[in-house]
C-alpha cells in the first residue's frame with residue numbers, strides 16, 4: 001500500500017510547521033523520517049493519519065485518510081504515538097485489544113479471533129509474560145512495546161511509528177527493528193518511522209527523509225542522505241561516517 005504526500009502544508013496555532021512537504025513510500029518499503037528536534041517529524045506522521053488540518057495531497061493505498069471515518073481509517077493505517085496516554089489500571093492484554101476496536105461491532109464483544117491476534121502480537125513482542133500486568137506497573141521500555149503491540153493488533157497494511165525505539169535497551173531496539181523488518185517482508189507492510197538514532201535508521205530503512213525547519217532537506221537511500229556535511233548542517237553535530245555492511249552508513253560522534 002503506497003503512501004503519497006504532495007505539497008503538504010500544516011499550520012499549528014497559526015504558525016507554519018510543515019511547508020511543501022512531498023514524499024512517496026512505495027508499498028512494502030520502509031521510510032525513516034529523521035531531523036532535529038522540533039523539525040516537524042511527528043507533525044508529518046499525524047498529518048498523514050488525517051489527524052491534523054492541512055493543505056496538500058495525502059493518499060494511503062490511493063485513499064485519502066482524511067475522508068474516512070475513524071473506524072475505517074484505523075483499518076487502513078495504524079499509528080504508535082511517541083507519548084500516548086496509557087489508562088492506569090488497564091492490563092497489557094486489554095490495552096492491546098483496543099487495537100482490535102475497528103473490527104468489533106458496535107455494542108458487540110471481541111471474538112476469539114481478536115483475542116488470538118492479541119495473544120500472537122504479545123508473543124512476537126516478548127510481552128506474553130506481562131499480559132495480565134497493569135500498564136502503570138511497567139517499565140518505560142515495556143510500555144513502549146505495548147504501544148507498538150496495540151498498533152500491530154490493528155493488522156493494517158500501513159504502519160506509522162513515532163520513535164518506536166527511544167526508551168528501549170539495545171537488545172529490545174534490535175528486536176523491535178527486526179520485527180518491523182520481518183513484518184514488512186512477510187506481510188508486505190509499508191512502514192514510516194520517525195527515529196533519532198541515525199545509524200539505526202540507516203541500517204533498516206530503505207529510504208530516509210530528512211525534515212529540517214518544516215521542509216524536506218534531503219531524501220533518498222541512507223548512504224546519500226547521511227553524509228558528514230548534511231549532519232553538520234542540519235543537526236549541528238560533528239560525525240565520522242563509515243560504510244557498513246551493504247554500504248549502509250555508520251555514524252560516530254567526533255569530539256570537537
Ligand SMILES: Nc1ncnc2c1ncn2[C@@H]1O[C@H](COP(=O)(O)OP(=O)(O)OP(=O)(O)O)[C@@H](O)[C@H]1O
Nearest residue numbers: 012013017035036037038039040041042043044194
Ligand atoms: N499543538 C501544537 N500547537 C502549536 N505548535 C505545535 C503543536 N505541536 C507541535 N508544535 C510545534 O511544531 C513544531 C514541530 O513539532 P514536532 O513535534 O512535529 O517536531 P519533531 O520533529 O517531531 O520534534 P522531536 O524530535 O523533538 O520530537 C515544534 O516547533 C512544536 O513546538
